Amino acid sequence: SQTIHQWPATLVQPVGSPLSLECTVEGTSNPNLYWYRQAAGRGLQLLFYSVGIGQISSEVPQNLSASRPQDRQFILSSKKLLLSDSGFYLCAWREKTGALTDTQYFGPGTRLTVL
Amino acid sequence: AQSVTQLGSHVSVSEGALVLLRCNYSSSVPPYLFWYVQYPNQGLQLLLKYTSAATLVKGINGFEAEFKKSETSFHLTKPSAHMSDAAEYFCAVTPNFGNEKLTFGTGTRLTIIP
Numbered sequence: 001s002q003t004i005h006q007w008p009a010t011l012v013q014p015v016g017s018p019l020s021l022e023c024t025v026e027g028t029s030n031p032n033l034y035w036y037r038q039a040a041g042r043g044l045q046l047l048f049y050s051v052g053i054g055q056i057s058s059e060v061p062q063n064l065s066a067s068r069p070q071d072r073q074f075i076l077s078s079k080k081l082l083l084s085d086s087g088f089y090l091c092a093w094r095e096k097t098g099a100l101t102d103t104q105y106f107g108p109g110t111r112l113t114v115l
Numbered sequence: 116a117q118s119v120t121q122l123g124s125h126v127s128v129s130e131g132a133l134v135l136l137r138c139n140y141s142s143s144v145p146p147y148l149f150w151y152v153q154y155p156n157q158g159l160q161l162l163l164k165y166t167s168a169a170t171l172v173k174g175i176n177g178f179e180a181e182f183k184k185s186e187t188s189f190h191l192t193k194p195s196a197h198m199s200d201a202a203e204y205f206c207a208v209t210p211n212f213g214n215e216k217l218t219f220g221t222g223t224r225l226t227i228i229p
Contacts, residue, residue, distance in 0.1 A: 042221060043219045046216055092158075105161075109157065111156065
């Protein structure tokens with residue numbers, strides 16, 4: 001069966017420090033991968049998605065970047081964190097069957113607090 | 116562009132009472148619609164989805180939702196609330212043509228009163 005991992009689970013970082021969040025998926029190959037941010041009272045905002053290694057689509061201009069160095073690995077990064085980067089970051093994956101009805105499966109999330 | 120509106124950021128119901136969480140969508144084409152549930156500090160879990168087949172969709176944990184095109188709605192219901200239903204619920208939409216993205220509503224926090 002497929003599983004998705006995110007780490008770390010929680011992170012407290014000072015403003016101006018770098019960030020690296022990692023997401024890995026097991027039990028599937030060539031999935032679509034997604035990074036979302038959830039801020040209080042604002043629902044989920046899609047940040048990046050990837051349909052393959054090295055292929056990144058950015059949804060919102062911001063202080064963050066994403067990379068996909070391996071088929072089942074998706075990394076969210078920042079060179080200098082801002083206070084507004086605080087939130088709950090969720091990674092998700094979806095199989096590429098061509099059917100739009102396929103479900104996005106979410107990881108457990110990373111709670112980031114920027115102080 | 117697709118969008119969903121969830122009316123009521125907080126809903127409280129008594130244990131055993133009907134749960135009704137509202138979702139209205141905006142779309143120029145018939146969309147695909149989803150309800151997800153999120154327990155505290157966890158990821159999202161799919162409850163159910165509408166994919167242009169039956170308009171009444173049954174999901175996990177006794178939840179169901181009905182797609183009403185005339186009302187552009189996809190409200191989530193459960194006949195009898197249980198304490199374990201306390202969570203945040205998100206409605207999401209994607210157009211039914213080539214598109215990789217889900218657009219989420221702002222969520223409804225459901226509280227169950229003992």
